[in-house]
Amino acid sequence: MNIAVIFAGGVGTRMKTTGKPKQFLMVHGKPIIIHTVEIFQNHPDIDGIIVVCVADWIDYMQEMKYRYRLDKIGKIVPGGETGQLSIYNGLKTAAEVYGIKDNIVLIHDGVRPLISGETITANIESVKQFGSAITSVPAQETVILVDDDNNVKEIVDRSHAMLGRAPQSFYLKEILEAQEAAIAEGLTNMTDSCTLMKHFNKKLVTVPGERNNIKITTPEDFYTFRALYDAKENQQLE
Numbered sequence: 001m002n003i004a005v006i007f008a009g010g011v012g013t014r015m016k017t018t019g020k021p022k023q024f025l026m027v028h029g030k031p032i033i034i035h036t037v038e039i040f041q042n043h044p045d046i047d048g049i050i051v052v053c054v055a056d057w058i059d060y061m062q063e064m065k066y067r068y069r070l071d072k073i074g075k076i077v078p079g080g081e082t083g084q085l086s087i088y089n090g091l092k093t094a095a096e097v098y099g100i101k102d103n104i105v106l107i108h109d110g111v112r113p114l115i116s117g118e119t120i121t122a123n124i125e126s127v128k129q130f131g132s133a134i135t136s137v138p139a140q141e142t143v144i145l146v147d148d149d150n151n152v153k154e155i156v157d158r159s160h161a162m163l164g165r166a167p168q169s170f171y172l173k174e175i176l177e178a179q180e181a182a183i184a185e186g187l188t189n190m191t192d193s194c195t196l197m198k199h200f201n202k203k204l205v206t207v208p209g210e211r212n213n214i215k216i217t218t219p220e221d222f223y224t225f226r227a228l229y230d231a232k233e234n235q236q237l238e
Contacts, residue, residue, distance in 0.1 A: 001047040001103045002124050003172065004040040005090035007083070008033045008053050008061075008110030021054050022216060023110045027226055032216060033061070034068055035113035035229075040106075041072050043120050048098050051076045051110070052090040074098065082189040084196065088179045094172060104128070105175060106167040107193050111216040114228060115167070115209075122207045123169040132202065133169040134194045135209035136162040165209045168193045178202065 008023040023033040033051075040046045049070070053061045055078035065073050074097040079086035087107055094105055104127045106120065119135055126133035139161035145154040175193060178200050182190060190196045194204055216225050 001098050002045050002106070003094045003098055003103055004046055004049045004106045004108060004167070005087065005094055006033070006037060006040065006049060006051050006108050006110050007079075007087055007090060008051060021057060022222075023054075024057060024060070025222065027222075027229060030068070031064065032113055032225070033110040034064055034070075036108070036110050036115070037070055037073070038068065039113070039115055039117065040108070040120065041070050043117050045121060045124055046072060046106075048094070049073045050090045050094045050097065052079050052086045053077070054079060083192075084179070084182075084190050085188055087193065088183070091172065091176045091179060095176060100173045100176065103172040104169060105172040106133075106169040107175075108167040109215050112166050112213055113216070113225065114213045116213075119207070119209050119213070120167070123167050126205055126207050127169050127171060130203065130205040131171060131174065132194075132197065132204045133167070133207045134204055135165040135167055135169075135213070136206040137165060137209050137211050139163055162206055164192065164194060165213055166215075170197065174202070 024031045027035065037049060037051065040049055049072045051061060051073055053076050058076050058078060061076050075093050077089050077093045080089050091105065104124055106123050108115065123133040123135065139158055142158060143156040143161045144152055145156065147153050178197055181200065182196055197204060212228055214221055214224060216222055
């Protein structure tokens with residue numbers, strides 16, 4: 001099976017919303033999280049979806065599941081204290097609902113609603129071939145590594161620099177085992193799943209993604225998404 005774990009467990013303080021988490025902001029009559037989930041719902045190779053949600057908004061998300069006929073959602077679960085623990089909750093639930101043997105999991109941000117079906121397919125095929133898929137785009141600007149005092153340590157060769165996006169995809173058994181090993185070590189706030197897997201020296205393979213597959217974190221991102229959505233809807237973009 002191919003399972004999507006869609007993470008929408010944060011409250012988005014950088015968005016500066018008036019009482020509503022960023023994933024539930026409305027664009028063209030539906031919340032951002034629904035725009036995201038629908039892409040996985042409509043993909044023929046996705047068999048099930050787990051949504052990790054802000055605890056106080058689970059009832060609302062449940063209502064949205066029925067309103068938009070998102071029948072691939074197997075369960076909606078609360079997030080944890082950190083992003084890593086929220087994803088862990090989703091992975092554990094995926095294993096409980098769908099089983100673990102040979103299942104592939106695509107971990108995706110609920111506020112990345114511009115992912116394409118082609119990227120989902122590429123992630124699944126990469127996991128089958130290599131065991132991992134990290135959706136990435138080439139860095140277009142200079143990448144600088146600094147130390148704790150903000151001194152430049154290294155300027156990365158741009159031809160070898162990529163920006164990690166989502167989904168990040170693995171065999172469910174492997175990423176769940178890595179999560180549990182990290183938690184046993186006291187690591188509960190790792191940046192993302194590929195950082196966690198790299199910690200355990202797991203092989204990671206990049207998959208080309210789209211530049212417009214932005215994460216909606218700030219008001220500027222929200223307006224960008226709305227403009228891109230309008231352009232797509234008006235058939236100005238493919």
